[in-house]
Amino acid sequence: MRVDILTLFPEMFAPLNQSIVGKAQEKGLVEIHTHDFRENASNKQRHVDDMPYGGGQGMLLMPQPIFDTMDKFPHENARVLLMDPAGKKFDQKMAEELSKEDQLVFICGHYEGYDERIKSVITDEVSLGDFVLTGGEVAANVMVDAVARLIPGVLGKQASYEDDSFSSGLLEYPQYTRPEDFRGMKVPEVLMSGHHENIRKWRLMESLRKTLERRPDLLEKYDANEEEIKILRDLRQSSKASDDVVE
Numbered sequence: 001m002r003v004d005i006l007t008l009f010p011e012m013f014a015p016l017n018q019s020i021v022g023k024a025q026e027k028g029l030v031e032i033h034t035h036d037f038r039e040n041a042s043n044k045q046r047h048v049d050d051m052p053y054g055g056g057q058g059m060l061l062m063p064q065p066i067f068d069t070m071d072k073f074p075h076e077n078a079r080v081l082l083m084d085p086a087g088k089k090f091d092q093k094m095a096e097e098l099s100k101e102d103q104l105v106f107i108c109g110h111y112e113g114y115d116e117r118i119k120s121v122i123t124d125e126v127s128l129g130d131f132v133l134t135g136g137e138v139a140a141n142v143m144v145d146a147v148a149r150l151i152p153g154v155l156g157k158q159a160s161y162e163d164d165s166f167s168s169g170l171l172e173y174p175q176y177t178r179p180e181d182f183r184g185m186k187v188p189e190v191l192m193s194g195h196h197e198n199i200r201k202w203r204l205m206e207s208l209r210k211t212l213e214r215r216p217d218l219l220e221k222y223d224a225n226e227e228e229i230k231i232l233r234d235l236r237q238s239s240k241a242s243d244d245v246v247e
């Protein structure tokens with residue numbers, strides 16, 4: 001996958017040269033190009049922002065530096081993502097969809113916002129969440145990381161992400177490593193039994209329990225099978241029974 005990032009702060013993308021995404025770049029699975037669009041500002045002072053027509057507070061990114069930067073690299077079939085708190089909220093489903101693209105372009109804003117005409121070169125407006133950042137760089141770092149790890153070959157085994165929270169539609173079950181007993185906290189016996197079917201059932205139940213307790217909203221969209229429906233019914237009944245005891 002080719003990733004192009006339009007930014008005023010290319011050095012803010014150094015984290016993507018580390019760890020798993022850094023290795024993915026070394027292996028040629030992801031190619032990241034940052035473009036400092038200030039270099040393409042046509043005015044002498046290299047200004048990229050100006051005051052809004054009609055008045056108001058703050059400065060807006062002008063279209064010219066963005067358009068001229070876009071003209072400098074190929075992006076015919078790319079998804080062009082504008083970092084914007086008013087955009088569609090980024091999630092695992094979007095990360096999975098974007099990981100199948102050949103090219104992603106990220107446009108990172110700063111200042112109060114954008115000249116609306118910049119939106120004519122984009123395909124998606126994307127938000128990291130319901131909060132306002134100082135610029136789009138942190139959001140784009142997060143999105144590139146989340147997307148890149150889903151590209152085949154980036155993680156060791158495909159299973160490494162298929163069990164992840166949100167990938168299956170559920171939160172991930174609890175996990176343990178050595179030692180068996182750490183300061184009196186013991187690893188559940190079933191995980192050391194070597195009985196694959198019992199381990200699978202335990203993980204499924206814990207995954208459903210965690211999702212029910214922490215993110216019941218995910219279950220509303222989840223297409224549960226018969227086994228899962230039964231587990232969820234039992235979990236709801238036992239939680240109701242313990243609520244009744246407390247009352």
Ligand SMILES: C[S@@+](CC[C@H](N)C(=O)[O-])C[C@H]1O[C@@H](n2cnc3c(N)ncnc32)[C@H](O)[C@@H]1O
Pocket residue numbers: 082083084085086107108109110111112113114126127128129130131132133134135136137139
């Ligand atoms: C200070 S913000 C501008 C906020 C804008 N005035 C508004 O109310 O929507 C500057 C830039 O940071 C980026 N940004 C801020 N919050 C973001 C978020 N939640 N997700 C993605 N990008 C964000 C966008 O590129 C935005 O143009």
